[in-house]
Amino acid sequence: MPRPPRPRLAVLGAGAWGTALAMQAARAGAAPVLWARDPARAAALARERENRRYLPGLRLAETVAVTEDLGAAMAGAAFVLVAVPAQHLRAVLRRLPGPPAPLVLCAKGVERETLRLPLEVAAELWPGVPAAVLSGPNFAHEIARGLPAAAVVASRDAALRGRVGDLIGSPGFRLYGGDDPVGVQVGGAAKNVIAIAAGAVIGAGLGENARAALVTRGLAELSRLAVALGGRPETAAGLSGLGDLLLTATGPASRNTALGMALGQGRSLEEALAATRGVAEGVATAPALVARAAGVGVELPICQAVAELLAGGLTVGEAMARLLARPRRDE
Template sequence: MSRLTVLGAGAWGTALAVRLAERNRVTLWARDPTRAKAIASARRNERYLPGISLPEAVVVTADPAEAIAGAEAVLVVIPTQHLRAVAERFAALWPSGMPVVICAKGIEAGTLRLPSEILDAVLPGAPLAVLTGPSFAHEVARGLPAALVLACPDEAVRADLRQRLAIDRIRLYGSPDVIGAQLGGAAKNVIAIAAGVVEGGGFGENARAALITRGLAELARLILAEGGRAETASGLAGLGDLILTCTGAASRNHSLGVALGRGEPLDAILAARRGVTEGVATAPALVARARMRGIELPIAEAVADLLAGRASPSDLAERLLGRPPRDE
């Protein structure tokens, strides 16, 4: 039995804490002391994961020192745009050599950094891994089967973490490709917004299938340009997560795209939501990062323009279908 800590008490953080507590002692950290107290008292996180009870093995706290005291590994489940600020709160407390498992997806606005690049700067020397793949929190929390990827360049650390993070009915694959795994998690949210726009705008299933396929091609080009592996794009961190996010009704990014496709304003959509829709901040950052590598991302560019008010849903479809003909 290991001692694990989950930083972030949103839906995914809570789901991971619930399942990991089947074999481990788990501390779940929430940024807001009031929320931490409410979750600890009710033994539920009704705001983000209703109907799921926390096992006795889960301790809930808002105290950073208490959260990581005695931990053997820490899972960071913080939205990417807040990741740096949270990591800085823990930096002085971080035990030497304690591994970090990144469960955030996205690219930091402004710096254009991936989560691993943020944490490498704030927590230098800490072994880094990435847990990603197609996984809706409510299904994982209920014990439904899934398959995920644990990416870590250090084979020994990867093997140790795979053992510590073993969960019944979840197949955990290993990979050395930390960069590719994170790019898959970032890009799929942006492409899912486009897929939702296609659906909400009534452009048909043919158009959505074409968009998802071409989105995968964009992702593969970017992963290779960043030094990642081609297999990552076609695996769970790429294609698998892309399919789920572009088609699953519980996807926040897909549902946001559907609402945009129906003509709803972005500000109103976001104001009505509790959880973070990562693709909104990620779209322009993904485009900017790709341009630094000389890579064209037509779908991501169209989504960034739509979110910035420079294009309409119909413009998005016309721009993608009206591109110059070429061989696939």
């Protein structure tokens, strides 16, 4: 009896995360089509079967197709995994031939110009199109290698959550459903900002006690904002909150932590960015997150300090002194 055809999925974005998701989708039994905006990169990926820039030494399965043609990538897709940085999400969504298949947004951040979360951007551009967000404590290079991991697919659409879990989940990549997309998105955005602060603490030689305290209080900030925007406090304790924050603020492969460490060592933001491979989403997210929180009357002292540090208005020492001088209260 012939096997049923593999379900087609579109993966938009051929950076580390998009490539890793395409590899995971193939591992789970789907037929992903990986779209690269740059024709030269698409040709190199198709020819070499390896993303040598971001995931060297890891080969794409033969069931992963690669193209620079956006329409071809999306043709017949069960859903579309959009794995581009948050600040480029709007530009990519605008290019989609429509109406598109259901969207699964894999960006973590807040749009700088509009202060919108990823699903809010999608709802503005494609109203009525089902959408979910995929988030969790996942380093792309580990997902690409097939190491054990878990993530959450959050959406108000239960059928979409289940479909995504069925098609890209596997025993080694456990996908949980979630019906609090606001809380999940806030967790994904805030953890990058808090990780910059955690890295700065270590880079400045302030010790692990200081990092642990900062990460814990950062989690409280994350939870307050999520609730103010309509999310649930318990989401902050899950994979997209505490889980992702722990990984990003302590994992040696974290771009945001590495950037914070460079700042803590006295390097300029320009020098730190030049040494960072890929995008440190927390840089653009920090001021946008603080502004979004101010709009709902929520204070984010740690994220505010990071925003000022990145803008050059504060040193790491000054930031820590300000945080430690805040009025003492019950936890």
